Amino acid sequence: MTADEKKKAVALAALEYVESGWVIGVGTGSTANHFIDGLAKIKGKLDGAVASSNATADRLKKVGIPVLDLNSTGDLPLYVDGADEATKHLHLIKGGGGALTREKIVAAASAKFVCIADDSKLVDVLGRFPLPVEVIPMARSLVARRIVELGGQPVLRENFKTDNGNIILDVHNLKIMNPVELEEKLDHLAGVVTNGLFARRPADVLLLASDQGVRKLT
Numbered sequence: 392m393t394a395d396e397k398k399k400a401v402a403l404a405a406l407e408y409v410e411s412g413w414v415i416g417v418g419t420g421s422t423a424n425h426f427i428d429g430l431a432k433i434k435g436k437l438d439g440a441v442a443s444s445n446a447t448a449d450r451l452k453k454v455g456i457p458v459l460d461l462n463s464t465g466d467l468p469l470y471v472d473g474a475d476e477a478t479k480h481l482h483l484i485k486g487g488g489g490a491l492t493r494e495k496i497v498a499a500a501s502a503k504f505v506c507i508a509d510d511s512k513l514v515d516v517l518g519r520f521p522l523p524v525e526v527i528p529m530a531r532s533l534v535a536r537r538i539v540e541l542g543g544q545p546v547l548r549e550n551f552k553t554d555n556g557n558i559i560l561d562v563h564n565l566k567i568m569n570p571v572e573l574e575e576k577l578d579h580l581a582g583v584v585t586n587g588l589f590a591r592r593p594a595d596v597l598l599l600a601s602d603q604g605v606r607k608l609t
């Protein structure tokens with residue numbers, strides 16, 4: 392199976408978590424896009440969706456799923472999204488697509504976070520994938536210096552602005568032995584909006600696609 396076939400298989404497997412009459416959170420990226428395409432076929436079941444990015448909102452609308460504002464929905468029963476890296480503890484790195492802040496908000500509002508990924512995303516230790524950090528533009532250099540002090544190598548994501556109008560620093564050379572601690576340290580730096588570690592609020596279910604099929608980690 393190609394990576395894209397695995398992404399599609401795992402996205403379709405997540406459809407079984409969707410119940411009638413729900414408003415659910417929908418993530419961002421190529422795996423989440425397969426999930427949206429799957430949702431399109433059962434859209435009568437859903438009352439709507441909260442999108443974790445403008446791109447996802449556009450795709451949901453295109454297939455006829457109403458996009459709702461999180462401020463009007465209250466908490467959500469389910470959030471389905473991909474990841475850039477995941478461990479067996481269901482700690483994640485997210486934000487390769489730059490949507491980490493809204494993704495973290497929707498995850499925080501959701502009772503169950505089902506993460507969908509192909510098996511290439513499973514790692515023993517997070518950090519091979521550069522950790523995205525969303526930063527207020529005026530704090531770019533300040534935050535970069537503090538990240539160097541923490542042992543990382545920040546690289547500005549070129550020609551990129553988040554949906555919130557901010558920049559992304561992708562942090563290389565991290566071996567993240569304690570993701571909860573690093574997530575907290577980064578969030579406490581003045582000028583950081585969010586970082587891409589999802590450890591304080593990890594996934595609740597990780598669905599992983601391989602050539603052998605889709606397996607579930609909880």
Ligand code: 5RP
Nearest residue numbers: 420421422473486487488490
């Ligand atoms: C976007 C994300 C994505 O979930 C992550 O980048 C994985 O993307 P893909 O499904 O395309 O591999 O966090 O901000």
